[in-house]
Amino acid sequence: MYKWDVDDIRKKKAYILKRLKNVSNPLEEKKLCATLLSYHSILRNSSTIRYTWFPGILDKITKNISLQMEAKKYYPRIDNIFSSITPKLTDEYLTFLIKICRNLAEFPVEVRPLTPVSINDEVIIDVSRRFYESLEYDPFIKLSQKITNPDKKFINLESKSPHVSEQRKSIGLNIKDYLFNESYCMVRRENDLYDLVALNHEVMHGIDFQLRPRMVGEEHYGFHEIPTYAIDLVLLDYLDENGIYAEYTDEVRTNKKETTRNLAFKTFYRLQQRIEQTKNKRIFLGSDFDCTIADIREILDFSDIKDLLEIESYLIAEMIADRFKINKEMGMQTLKTLLLTPMPSDKTPSFEHIGIYPEEIIKVSETYYSSSKQSQIKI
Numbered sequence: 001m002y003k004w005d006v007d008d009i010r011k012k013k014a015y016i017l018k019r020l021k022n023v024s025n026p027l028e029e030k031k032l033c034a035t036l037l038s039y040h041s042i043l044r045n046s047s048t049i050r051y052t053w054f055p056g057i058l059d060k061i062t063k064n065i066s067l068q069m070e071a072k073k074y075y076p077r078i079d080n081i082f083s084s085i086t087p088k089l090t091d092e093y094l095t096f097l098i099k100i101c102r103n104l105a106e107f108p109v110e111v112r113p114l115t116p117v118s119i120n121d122e123v124i125i126d127v128s129r130r131f132y133e134s135l136e137y138d139p140f141i142k143l144s145q146k147i148t149n150p151d152k153k154f155i156n157l158e159s160k161s162p163h164v165s166e167q168r169k170s171i172g173l174n175i176k177d178y179l180f181n182e183s184y185c186m187v188r189r190e191n192d193l194y195d196l197v198a199l200n201h202e203v204m205h206g207i208d209f210q211l212r213p214r215m216v217g218e219e220h221y222g223f224h225e226i227p228t229y230a231i232d233l234v235l236l237d238y239l240d241e242n243g244i245y246a247e248y249t250d251e252v253r254t255n256k257k258e259t260t261r262n263l264a265f266k267t268f269y270r271l272q273q274r275i276e277q278t279k280n281k282r283i284f285l286g287s288d289f290d291c292t293i294a295d296i297r298e299i300l301d302f303s304d305i306k307d308l309l310e311i312e313s314y315l316i317a318e319m320i321a322d323r324f325k326i327n328k329e330m331g332m333q334t335l336k337t338l339l340l341t342p343m344p345s346d347k348t349p350s351f352e353h354i355g356i357y358p359e360e361i362i363k364v365s366e367t368y369y370s371s372s373k374q375s376q377i378k379i
C-alpha cells in the first residue's frame, strides 16, 4: 500500500526531459535538472532490493558523485547544479567544529543492535501522524497528513532485506521534487523501533522543504539534519509519555548517541592521520592546536566538512529537544524559528536567533559522555 507510483514518476521524468530541450532560463534549467536527478533516484530506489541499501545516505550527501555520473547519461549538463555547494567556513568556525568533534571523539563504541519489534505499516504512519498532531502547529499537521496520505504515493516502505547482512538500523531516504515542491520518502525497514523513527524523520525532511521550498545550494549546506534529529528525540519522548513502544525508546536514544560518537571518532582520526602524514604534526597537543588551521584546510575535503557539520547539527538538535522537555511551546517556538529562517550560504552559520551560542555547543560537547541529560540552554 505504501509504495511510490513508479509509472507516474516515469511520466514526470519524460515531461522534464521534454522541457529541458527548450529551456533557456538558467534557474529553470537548474530546477529541472535537480528534479530529474530526484526522479532518477526514486526509480532506482523503488522496490528493487539490490538498490535500496546503497544510496541510503543521499539525503545527507547531496553531492553524490556516482548518482550524478549515472544521471549524466540522461542529461549531460546535470553537474552544474552541484557546483558551489561546498560551504566556506572561517578559521574561527573551523576551529570550533574541530574542537567539538575532538570532544566527542574519545574512543569508538560498539553500536548495539536494537531489539526486534514488528510494527505494521499502518501503525507506523498512524503514530507519526498523531505525533505531528500533538505538536499543535497547523502546517505540521497538514503537511504530515499530505505526505503520508496513501493515495498521494509519497511514501515507499520497503521490507527488511535478507541480502543486507551487517545493517544495524533501518535506512531512510528523502527525495525532493523541486518542480512540484513535493517530497518523497522511503524507509527500508529492519523490524525494530527505528522503522518508525526513520519514517517520522523523513516526513520531517518533507515538512521542512515544503514549508519553505528552496533549491540545492541556495542555503548553507550541512544543517538540514538539525530539525530532523531534534524531531527524532522529541518523538521518542512522545512515545514514552504515551506508552507507545516505550520499552524500546532508550535503546534508540543510546544508538543515536553512539552513532554520533563514532562519527566524531572516525572524522577526527581521519583528519589526525592525514595531518601526521603530510605535516608530521598532530591536530592537538594537549589542549592546544599543534598544527595551523591552514594545515587543516590543506587536507580537508567535502566529506570532512559534511561530517563536522553533522556532528554540530546533532548537538544542536539535542539542545532543541531539551527545550521540548522543559516546555513544548518553547520547543516548538525554537523549531519554528529554525525552520522559517533562511541560512544564507555566504554567511558564517549562526544559531543565535534561536538562542544557541557556540560556547554552549562546546559545553554540551564537553559533557557528552558524562550526562547531557540536563539542559544547557539560554533563552
Ligand SMILES: [Zn+2]
Residues within 6 Å of the ligand: 059, 060, 201, 205, 225, 228
Ligand atoms: Zn535525514
